[in-house]
Amino acid sequence: MLVIAAVLTLVPGAHAAAAPKDTDVRTCIDGGGLPTFTLDPGGGVLSPTIKKVCEGGKYDGQPLT
DSSP, X not given: OHHHHHHHHHXXXXXXXXXXXXXXXXXXXXXXXXXXXXXXGGGOSSSOEEEEEEESSTTTTOBBO
């Protein structure tokens, strides 16, 4: 198991491929997903933020730009 972990750390770009990337609304829909927008009160009462995520399809869970 340690050998596999060592090999993955030496392969360039192995970790970058696993991270989700931002996508746009059209790409989400074309990939079979639906864009969802939820109110995130993390910014406070006077400045809430909107969380935009693609749900379902090829880009499931990726943030939308």
